[in-house]
Amino acid sequence: MFTYIAKRLLLMIPTILGIAVITFAVVHLAPGDPASLKAQSASEALSSDRMTREIVEGTRALYGLDKPLHVQFAVWLKRIVTLDFGTSYRDHRPVIDKIGDALPITLTLNILTILIIYIVSIPVGAYTALKPKGFVDRASAILFMALYSLPSFWVAMMLIALLCSGDYLNWFPIVGFVSDGASILPWYGWVSNVAWHLVIPIACLTYGGFAFLSRFTRASMLEVIRQDYIRTARAKGLPEWRVAVRHGLRNALIPLLTLMGTLLPALLGGSVIIEQIFSIPGMGRLGFESVLARDYPVIMAIATISAALTLVSILITDIMYAVVDPRITFGKR
Amino acid sequence: MPLLSVEHLTTHLFTDSGVVRAVDGVSFSLDRGEALGIVGESGCGKSMTALSLMRLVPEPPGRIVGGRVLFQLTATGGPVDLLMLSNEQMRKVRGKRLAMIFQEPMTSLNPVFTIGDQIAEAIKLHEGGSRRQVQSRVVDMLSLVGIPTPAQRANDYPHQLSGGMRQRVMIAMALSCRPEILLADEPTTALDVTIQAQILDLLRRLQAEFGMSLVLVTHDLGVVAEVAQRVIVMYAGKIVEQGTVDQIFRQPLHPYTQGLLKAIPPLAKLPPGTRFATIPGTVPDLAHLPRGCAFADRCPKVRENCRENEVPDDPCNVGRLVRCFYASNP
Amino acid sequence: MERGSLNPSSQKYSALIWRQFKKSRLAVICLVFVAILAAVAVAAPFIANDRPVLMRYNGSWSMPVLKMPVALRGVDLYELMSNPPAGTWMLMPPIKYSPGSYDLSSVLAAPSLQHPFGTDGDGRDVAAQLVWGSRVSLSVGVVAVGIAVAIGVLLGLIAGFYGGWIDIAVSRFIEVMICFPTFFLILAVLAFVGPSIYNIMIVIGVTGWTGVARLVRGECLKLRRREFVMAAAASGARDRRVMLRHILPNSMAPVLVSASFGIAGAILVEASLSFLGFGVPPSQPSWGSMLSQAQQFMDIAWWLTLIPGSAIFFTITAYNLVGEALRDAIDPNLRT
Amino acid sequence: MQCGQARAVLLCIKSVTRDSCIVIRKTLKYSGDFTIHDPRSTIYEHMNDILVNIEDLKKRFPIEGGLLGREVAAVHAVRGVSLSIGRGETLGLVGESGCGKSTLGMLLLRLLEPDSGSIIFDGVDITRMSQRELRPLRRRMQVVFQDPYASLNPRMTVGEIVAEPLLVHRVARREERRERVIELIRLVGLSEDAYGKYPHEFSGGQRQRIGIARAIALTPSIIVADEPVSALDISIRGEILNLLCDLRERFSLAYLFIAHDLKVVEHLSHRIAVMYLGKIAELFPAEGLAAARHPYTQALASAVPLPDPGARRKRMVLAGDVPSQIVPPAGCSFHPRCPYAQEICKNVEPPLEEYQPGFKASCHFIAEMSERTVSHMAPALHDAVRV
């Protein structure tokens, strides 16, 4: 077990390195660099004088962008080993702080989203597998598929217009995570304030996931239901719900575990669009802004940190897999 | 009065390509303590018959469309038609009075529970009892079916056991509530020949010990000959011949039974150049059965009559069911 | 039960799938919709244009939609159209506007007979943009998925077939790709290389192949040990032949399903990119950019949001339902 | 079914040199009233007429683990097997599942890479040949698989499937090819209209015929038949076996006939090799089954349930399961299940030695076995064959 985990951790190194190399290449080989962007963003408002190359070069030197690419990469790598992700070009804040600000928000949002998706989809998926081609099956398939097909930004726009703007209804706040000054509220008030802010964004993040997960659960359940051991369970005289839940669902959920591992990148990446529309300062927006500002250290850090966390989560799901499924042992893999 | 009597049991599979008459009006009876063999080739409806008795026909596509399964549930009082029971009532019969074991011991056990759990589940469900009582019943059952160190083995997961051991566990599970009837659906087909012998011995022993009735579904005439007292031969969803073991093996009257027996290579070197006996042709499509005798196309004794008319149970009056107009010794 | 005897009348495997597929009426409707859409996309110049499809001018016939005739060189076509001289005959397309032609005198006009879907903030006809937008949306979807499928099939096949270190390398590469938040990666790359329709197709394709690769690899691992593949190897077939002739066709069905969902996904990604301003160039109307532009007029011009939104919705739904039905059709568990 | 019994039939097989030729002479001892007379099926007078010779072949499938993915264990599928198959000879290979018999077949065809040992095919060492070099030789060795559902590509028509080997080896032109394929289809007993149909339109027996047609398309010298009838119904089994016999005569094919069922092998084979845990336990002429002495062979034979209600004999039921292939037992691998095992069996591995002309076994006590077991088995077998 321990050797397995150690081995998997070792195997992550090349993967993370690969991600770092790809990100580094994408970021550095692209046109536009932070130095000239910074130099140019000066509006003429203050004064006007010539903008010379020296100043751009100076900024480049300041950022360490004057060295050859491989040297830059080596420097970056050396820093990473000590978990130093550098400071943002944009505001000189430590990158780790910026991510530390954004990550909890994105995680709250996405974990809630995933929870809701799972809570809704698994029962629906399991039920439709038990009654295939029934009314619920057909109806949920079409409804979920339709929801899945709605572009989230469109839905977000519509919901804002209808439920938040005050033109029609004024039920929900439009932006943010919590009201300004909510810190004076008692904790339950604060929680409900946050919840109330998150209804619409989470609704927008959630509705598309039902289709995939419920169909996945359904397929997995259908596969399990036709297994011989289900027949054995029935032959024992077990009640149908017990057959379905204890013998069926338990086995059907095993593949869903692996899915959890692969959900994490999306979770860490946040939803750029929803965060942008609802002004939620999460990872998606941080990433988007960093890309626009060519904030290399932040982009690199987002890519590597989310990769590392994803790999760890995949590892954890694999270990959980072995916990749930006794057929898998690590000694013989 | 027989323990179980099946009357005109009919089970259909409703598929895209038509209605498959998997079990087509099957009638037979089973006495207490009797071992009945059902033989036939793949697709003849023998497994579906067994599943129909348990009301475990996969639905869809299958459905029991007719007949009666009369089970003498109580010593006094009349028999009960299992097909008329509510699901709830039927569940109380399943596992408790009527148990079943399946062909694939590899897949018939739930991989994520220990075998002890899986046996205990049935005991708890039908008989209740404290945890400790149930546990000791589990260990008893495991040792009964010849599993060494049963107390430890109870904590094993199915994948940790060999095929033969798993089939023993299946038997232990089926017998855990001491059912009156055990339906064994090809219990040895997936096993190696040396293990097969072990399991057959075990089944025979336990049947005698428990005094229960056994319905053995198999395609292997050898297995039937060793275990059963009475034999049913099925073809295309119908019983084509029924009789005692001696009758079937020494005096087969239906051409199909005769063909089957001939097709089995004997355990001795045949003279060189000998051709293997075969039954020509293939099993007919159960969804599009021809009129008359389903075996007509492959029958060496076929005559016009066979293709025209439905064959009754015993047209030749030989005193037992032989579904052939021209039943005769080979 | 003899499996062969269950389907005595069936023919090819594809015919079998089609038979299963046809059972879902909704899926067939969706397939027809997809086909119509494809036809509209291909025929867009003939459906929405400000030039005549066919015209007779100075005694000669021409199709100005395709190419301006020599006879009209130097002639102001628009002038000509509003004031046709005698002997001039022309056949206009059903929508008499090209997606670019603007009319500042009818900005934000509500749907009417003249503009069935209204006009946008620059006075351009929404219907014409919708028709031409289908070109971008569909071609992004199809080409991006084509790229993804090509990469995925190739890598998956090679990894699954050869195993060993090749498999390890490919699997690791897949893992690398999976670890990226995909949309973020697409955005980053597009921000850096600049969004053109080709770049968008390539980027969506290049980031979207992992699913197909894993699928094909899995199928390939399964099939590699199947007896007919071994039989092919035993008869001396080269690896390439074994892969392409025996393994690939048998693993294509799930790929097809995934492609169908992939097209839907790619259309959505393109729309989202347009919404963030990373879409195709403005001169090529796409549904996503229509929607993105509509945002500023949301409460004064509902048609601007509703119409491209519905177009996206129905197209994606159609592809998804086709994929879903296809999946059901190839799923032997569901076959009865 | 023919009457008569074969009692003890003995052949004398004498090794001349180590790896090239074996002279087999007929030295039949008659017993009872039945005599076997069939030169083609029983007697090999072939000098230098060995088609395939396998020497000490080994194959294990490693199980990787640990920090660096080193091999922590291995499934020892084939653990040193030496065999030879003559031209036109059928060698039956019998054993329980997991004994390595199929692996051996795949090794012989080089569909798996052997770890050690050698495979000489028609005088050519193919053990280390590259797949490219092997390709021309593939024409001469073919395979028929067990599962008639899995062994045919569902996306190809029967015509394409049968033509595939011809196409791969560029044997014939388009038109010719079609003719040959149709001829082959007819040869295996299918009608011509099978050409354009797909495999799923056929029954199991018919599919197996298609597989056989594909195997003989290039008129090979040897066909490895890996349990070709195990998945078929009893009524169809005979047809396929008959077909295989016919083809053997027609094309003077050699077979490596792999099966788990002694009854099936016995009738078709010239010699039978019994495998247990990756090794040959016993090798004997097919006629001599009743005289084979290895306790495992006897157990296998006696375990078969007989379709005769009168034959409720005392069986030699082996206790226990087949041991692990990962850690095979030390000494004689059969010792944990062998009713006659002694101390020596646990430690010393018995060699495969000839104990009677034509009979080889791997057992320390093979000499004693004759008195101890054959005597008590004989009556049972006696009964058994009295159909």
Next chain:
Amino acid sequence: MNRLAYFIATALFLTVPIFTASCGGTVTRDPNVLATTLPANPPTLNPIMAADETSSEVDGYIYESLLKLNNRTLEREPQLAKDYDVSPDHLIYTFRLRRGVRWHDGTPFTADDVVYTFEQIRNPKVDAANLRNYFKDVKRIEKVDDFTVKFVYARPYFKALEIISGAPIISKHAFDNGEDFNSHPVGLRPVGTGPYRFVEWKTGRHIILSRNDDYWGPKPAITGISFKIVPDGTVRFELLKKGAIDMDSMRAIQWVRQTQGTSFTDNFTKHKYFVPNYSYIGWNMRGPYFNDVRVRRAMTMLVNRDAILREILLGEGEVVATSFYKFGDQCDRSIEPLPYDPVKARRLLEDAGWADTDGDGILDKDGLKFSFTLIIAAGSPLQRSMALMLHEDLAKAGIEMEIRQLEWATMIKLLFERKFDAAIMAWAMPLQQDPYQVWHSSQVDEGSNFLGFADARADRLMEDARQEFNKSKRNKLYREFQQIVHEEQPCTFLFQMPSLVAVAKRFEHVIDYRLGLDVLEWKIGPWPKLIEW
């Protein structure tokens, strides 16, 4: 559509019941606080490093500079400096500082702070390239005494006073504690001398300021300002409409068509003012297409600016013909924009030698097809509309134009490398503009003269003007310069856009000045009927 949306809404409520029980979590807003928005999270609030408008908007309330602009007269008047002297040669500027001013942390403001500020600006290790650029001609900065600072210029420049006196002054005490200046924490929680002090900054969510009750000057009535960070323009407008914020700017269409109802006008007043800016389509004069003045003039004549202003901008803006602030004294308002005249434009093109010789519908000259690329920045609907119309109009004139919508960083890069044919751009500028940076021939290769405009006469006029301290003489030089630019048409000048702002009605004394609104002098009236969520 509504039914569908209502259905979705209802479904949401049914599936997420926990959220419906969220009545306890409302927060009422303090009526004395002004709530407004920022379009992006500012990168920093360090005024030296800040390079974008969001930072300067917030910093404007926190930091002060030596002099400030009078709202009405648009002249400089004392702020942190009490008064100042300029040497006759316009090289030495001496500022006498205000006494008794305290930083928000209580420490007194002295000349050390001023010197420190300018040292930091000039320090190459400090990430302030944009600002440093303007101080290249400053020779030295001297602290004369605790409340006097002297700046010595290397050469005279008419904007020197503006530059020096406009820089925000930071606290030496707060910053100079050995930590790295660029990542100094005070950059995130600024300490200034201004009327508002920093309270809280939740990254990406909001920034809150509160009134500085120790302010040296008159204290504003508004007790606090909260900036919500909302990137999406439509969402900002929705927030405004429902009263979640008190003040925000808006687009013309919102201004004219979406703020008509009484629900809006009951609660908001609308204000319009012009800060100096202009937009233009620049033609790269180096390339083969636009090196001919006739072509450039033709291009301008193909853009129907009046119609665009009327229909798309709904009249909210001004068509401009020069680069100078239309309402400023530098601008030569006598210059008439070239008229929209496609026919004449085609003739001009023909004169320049462009004709469709191969019959493919596209003009060509010497084998070169008239087919170029226009680059525009992503995110501006107006630029997009303009580009699309131009695309259509040019197509009718036989010119093929491809539009590339680029993200700002990429666009800048292309402009800097001069790798473009044409671009739509906009400049914001100071009241007193020095066109040197954008139009002088020395800036052609590396400066901001992207278009490659090089005219010896214009060069001389600009050089002279820089050292001319007499306003009317200087303006005369600039008028002449504007004539040259107009003749050459290096670009097609488009519009000067107004700032369109709505302010909650509870604020009183909201005066429209030419350059905007002054929050500091607003008073607070009764609370409007809107509820804040």
